[in-house]
Amino acid sequence: MSMGNPILQVENLVKHYGDVEAVRGVSFSVEEGEVFGLLGPNGAGKTSTVEILEGLRNLDSGRVSVCGLDPQRDSQALKHEIGAALQSTSLPDKLRVMEALRLFSGFYKRRRNPEELLKRFGLEEKRNAFYSQLSGGQKQRLALAMALVNDPKVLFFDEPTAGLDPQVRREIYDIIEELKREKKTIVMTTHYIEEAERLCDRVAIVDHGKVVALGTPRELKTRSGGTTRIEVRLAKPEADGALKKLDGVADAREVDGAYVIHSNRPPQTIVAIVKHLEAEGNELVSLEIASPSLEDVFIEMTGRRLRD
Amino acid sequence: MRNFATLTRMRIQLTLRNKMFLFFTVLMPFAFFFLYAGVFAKGQPMVVKFFLGPVVALTVMGSFWGLSAALVMFREQGILRRFHVTPVTASDMLASSIVANYVLMFPTVLLEFLFARYIFHVAHFGDLLAAFLLISIGTISFASLGLVVASVTNTMQETQVINQLLWLPLIFLSGATFPLAFLPQVVQKVSLFLPATYLVQGLQRAIFNSIPIWQLGVQVGSLAFWAVLTFFLSTQLFRWEPEVKVPRNAKLLVLATAIPFLLLGLWENKYGNIPAQAQSAYDSLNGPAKSAPPQDSQPDSPK
Numbered sequence: 001m002s003m004g005n006p007i008l009q010v011e012n013l014v015k016h017y018g019d020v021e022a023v024r025g026v027s028f029s030v031e032e033g034e035v036f037g038l039l040g041p042n043g044a045g046k047t048s049t050v051e052i053l054e055g056l057r058n059l060d061s062g063r064v065s066v067c068g069l070d071p072q073r074d075s076q077a078l079k080h081e082i083g084a085a086l087q088s089t090s091l092p093d094k095l096r097v098m099e100a101l102r103l104f105s106g107f108y109k110r111r112r113n114p115e116e117l118l119k120r121f122g123l124e125e126k127r128n129a130f131y132s133q134l135s136g137g138q139k140q141r142l143a144l145a146m147a148l149v150n151d152p153k154v155l156f157f158d159e160p161t162a163g164l165d166p167q168v169r170r171e172i173y174d175i176i177e178e179l180k181r182e183k184k185t186i187v188m189t190t191h192y193i194e195e196a197e198r199l200c201d202r203v204a205i206v207d208h209g210k211v212v213a214l215g216t217p218r219e220l221k222t223r224s225g226g227t228t229r230i231e232v233r234l235a236k237p238e239a240d241g242a243l244k245k246l247d248g249v250a251d252a253r254e255v256d257g258a259y260v261i262h263s264n265r266p267p268q269t270i271v272a273i274v275k276h277l278e279a280e281g282n283e284l285v286s287l288e289i290a291s292p293s294l295e296d297v298f299i300e301m302t303g304r305r306l307r308d
Numbered sequence: 309m310r311n312f313a314t315l316t317r318m319r320i321q322l323t324l325r326n327k328m329f330l331f332f333t334v335l336m337p338f339a340f341f342f343l344y345a346g347v348f349a350k351g352q353p354m355v356v357k358f359f360l361g362p363v364v365a366l367t368v369m370g371s372f373w374g375l376s377a378a379l380v381m382f383r384e385q386g387i388l389r390r391f392h393v394t395p396v397t398a399s400d401m402l403a404s405s406i407v408a409n410y411v412l413m414f415p416t417v418l419l420e421f422l423f424a425r426y427i428f429h430v431a432h433f434g435d436l437l438a439a440f441l442l443i444s445i446g447t448i449s450f451a452s453l454g455l456v457v458a459s460v461t462n463t464m465q466e467t468q469v470i471n472q473l474l475w476l477p478l479i480f481l482s483g484a485t486f487p488l489a490f491l492p493q494v495v496q497k498v499s500l501f502l503p504a505t506y507l508v509q510g511l512q513r514a515i516f517n518s519i520p521i522w523q524l525g526v527q528v529g530s531l532a533f534w535a536v537l538t539f540f541l542s543t544q545l546f547r548w549e550p551e552v553k554v555p556r557n558a559k560l561l562v563l564a565t566a567i568p569f570l571l572l573g574l575w576e577n578k579y580g581n582i583p584a585q586a587q588s589a590y591d592s593l594n595g596p597a598k599s600a601p602p603q604d605s606q607p608d609s610p611k
Contacts (some may be wrong), residue, residue, distance in 0.1 A: 054393050058549070076395055084393045089386040094325040106314040107394040146390075176401070 007032045007154060007185050008053065013062035015048050022048045024209035025062070030154075033183040035176070037200030039294065041306055045209035046189035047087055050158050052185065054084050067153050077233045080109055083152035085143040087159050093132035097123055097142060100131065101149060108150035121145040121175065137168035155179070157188040158270055161195060173198060193306060198293055205298055210300045221292045227251075227262040229290045230269060234259065235283035242280075246272040311402045312407075319408035323378075332374055334416055337367040341420050346430050356428040358593050361512030363482045364417055364439075368446040369478060369504060371409050372454030373471055379405065379458035380467045384550050392548040402542050406451045413447055438514035438521040441528060446507045449535035453565065455542035459553050461560050480503040483512070488583060489590035496583045501573030506530050509582055516589055526580070530572050538565050 015023040023045040030036040038046040051057045055075035069078045091100055095209035101114035118124055121141045134142065142161065146168060147155055160176065161169040169192075176199050179186060186242055190196055196203045197217045204219070205213040213220055227250050238259065243252040248265030249272075263269035266289060270284060277284055298306045321499070323329045344363050349355035382388050391401065424430040433439065461467040479485050481495055482504035488496060499505040512529030513519040521528065545558055576582055 053546070056392055076397075079393060079395045082393070084391065085391055089390045091390065092322050092382070092387060093324050099318075099321075103314060103318055104394060107311050107396055117605070 005032065006030060007067060008187065009063070009065045010049070010053070013049060013052065013064060014060045015045070015052060015057070016060050017218065022209055023052075026204075026206070026209070026211055027062075028204050028211060028214060030185060030187055032185050034201045035180050035184075035186045035188065035199055037190060037196040037203040038206050039193070039196040039200075039203050039298075039306075040206035041191055041302040041304075043296050044206045046206055047158055049206075050156050050187065050189055054082060054156055055079060055296060057062075080150060081153045082156060083147035083154075083162055084156040085140070085147045087156065087162065089143075091131040091142075093130060095131050096128050097131070097134070098127040100142065101145060104146050105149035110150050112149055112151045114149065117145040117148055128297055136164055137171060140164060140168070140172060141175070144172070155184055155186045157186060159189055159191070161190070161192065169195075191306060193298070203294065204303060205294070207298075207302045213297060217294060220294060220297050227264055227292060228266040228269075229292075230261040230263055230266060230273075231286075231290075232259050232261065232273065232289040233257070233285040233287075234277065235285055238280070238282060242276065243273070244278060248272070311396050312404050314592070315396065315404035316407045316411075317399065319378075319404055322412055323374075323408065323412055328363055329374065329412070332370060333412055337363075337370065337416050337420065338423075340366050341423060345424065347375055349428075351428055353428055353430045356424055357430045357433075358487075358512070358516050358589065360420070360424050360430065360433075361439075361510075361515045362487075362508050364420055364443060364515075365422065365446065365482075365484050365504070365508040365511050366479060367413065367417055368443055368507065369450045369453040369475075369484070371413060371447055372457065373475070375405055375409055375451050375454035376458040376461075376467050376471060377464065379455060380461060380464050383458070384464065386550060387393060388548045389550075398543055398546040398548075402452075402455050402539070402546060405455060406448055406477055406539070409451045410444070410447050414443075417443055432518075434515040434518035435520050436514075438519065438524055438528075439511060441521055442507060442510045442514060442524070442531070445528060445531045445535055446511075449503065449531050449538055450507075452535055452538035452542050456538055456545060456565060459542060459545035459547055462553055474513050478502060483508045483586060487590050488586035493583075496586075497577055500576040500580065500582060501569055503531065503569050505582070506569075506572075509586055512589060513585060517585075524584075526572075526576070530568060534565070536567050537568065543567060 008030040010029065011027050013023050013026040014021070026045065026049055028036070038049060040046055047059065052059045053064055053071055055071035055078050058072055066078055067081045069081070071078050085142070098114065098118065101117060105111045105114050117129055121144060123138065123141060123145065126138060131139070131142075144157070145158070147157070161172045164172065173195070176186065176188075180199065188199070200217065202214065202216050203220060204211045241260060243249065243261060246252075246269060248263045248269040250262045250264055252259060252261040253261075261269065261273070270287075272296070274284065295306055298304075309483060335538075341363050344359040345351065345356045349359050380525060388401070421433060453474070457467060457470050461470055469516075479501045481491070482488075482502050483491070483499065484504060488499060488505070488509065491499070506527045510524050510531070513527075514521075541564060545561065546552070
């Protein structure tokens with residue numbers, strides 16, 4: 001983990017709701033300009049954690065700091081520094097898009113031009129539409145635009161694409177990737193593997209209120225002992241045994257006329273395969289590579305699939 | 309302060325776009341007004357003037373319906389949560405509801421006075437300063453009551469049930485619908501425990517009997533104290549999140565809003581003269597000798 005200057009720190013965070021322990025000793029820190037993901041199934045404690053960081057809920061024990069502020073004690077000051085797209089929230093039906101942006105930007109000392117946000121989030125045509133007339137994707141784009149009205153230092157996106165169809169989800173990814181290029185600090189929660197892999201610099205895998213693994217998506221996949229899957233089709237058949245002996249190969253077998261090779265060191269393996277085929281007078285017809293996914297990591301850590 | 313002003317503007321704008329508002333804040337009070345002035349008072353200016361206080365009191369008290377419903381809806385839909393991540397405070401939110409409600413209700417009251425003047429030819433409105441003060445304090449206190457109701461109920465249905473339970477005694481036992489003098493003695497005694505009675509009787513005395521503000525100390529003082537207490541309680545009980553249920557002891561806190569008028573009611577029952585004042589106002593309407601309302605219609609009656 002990098003030891004820069006964290007903008008957000010969580011140490012041994014604990015939160016109960018009655019008898020239910022929602023968060024059971026979560027720790028992590030987020031660097032400035034980083035996109036940090038909390039990945040886990042529903043009910044893992046992601047939203048509770050984020051809502052404590054936003055100053056919406058009080059913690060039971062542990063320590064958190066956001067932009068050097070204590071969300072519980074300095075909640076008023078903190079709210080000027082953060083922006084959030086919440087889960088299960090809404091706006092008044094009869095509020096117009098532009099009015100919503102103007103209204104919310106009016107609450108802050110530091111503001112961004114609402115017109116510019118409207119343009120950037122593709123809501124110009126909807127500027128005078130009532131909130132109730134927007135589609136799910138438009139509502140979510142408005143929610144993200146509203147999170148930016150105060151040009152916040154830290155953004156919190158709680159399940160930013162939950163319940164959206166795949167095309168709209170990709171639109172949201174594009175928006176978040178653009179924010180990432182602008183070096184915005186983002187803390188997001190998700191239960192979609194691809195979302196975490198695609199958007200996050202680092203990911204904490206959360207299950208039953210605890211962080212079970214933390215690192216860059218690549219680190220997590222390597223650490224889990226995940227192997228890269230290399231699938232090749234050859235001009236002439238090959239004996240299994242020969243491929244198994246190549247550099248970095250953990251396993252190789254024939255499946256439906258193709259050879260599926262699992263490798264710990266894919267670059268070396270690929271070079272070895274090419275050299276081996278050349279020596280044998282064989283030829284490569286096709287080659288596909290698939291890295292281990294965070295899903296594999298999650299299964300290994302928790303013994304369960306992420307999606308039910 | 310700026311957030312409060314911004315929110316107030318939004319609340320006014322949103323309420324004006326709401327059809328329910330038109331019904332509860334405009335149509336219903338006017339329906340009451342014309343029922344009283346046209347049917348009960350048969351358009352006689354003196355009688356219209358007698359009923360103007362109670363009718364205005366009804367408009368003022370109606371505040372708590374709309375406010376509690378709007379706040380519960382905002383909470384249930386997760387709208388309040390969105391405001392909670394901004395620097396907006398609970399007091400901003402609550403105070404803006406009250407001020408927006410005041411701004412929206414005032415034209416209705418003003419129109420009731422104008423209708424009384426130009427349709428029913430009521431020549432003189434008694435002590436307007438006292439009336440204005442009572443209207444203002446009354447609106448704030450009943451609006452705060454609505455905010456307390458919103459904070460101690462978990463669902464819209466619960467809110468509406470509590471509102472009904474509050475509304476019926478407030479309008480029937482306070483002299484707002486039937487004149488206090490018209491009600492049985494037991495009910496008159498009970499009425500002295502209700503804040504509505506002080507608003508209705510205060511307004512009636514200001515408008516009908518031209519009683520100046522310094523002689524309405526009990527009414528103005530008790531309602532002002534109640535407004536402050538109720539607003540304070542609403543800030544204490546306020547909840548941003550829909551899923552946080554009300555603790556049982558918080559519901560008990562609501563009883564605290566009843567305490568000032570329980571005490572005042574005891575005192576008024578022993579030493580006060582509100583029922584007697586109501587009686588004499590009612591009698592003066594009928595003339596000293598007659599007990600039934602005058603039957604002959606006036607020449608300037610619109611009917």
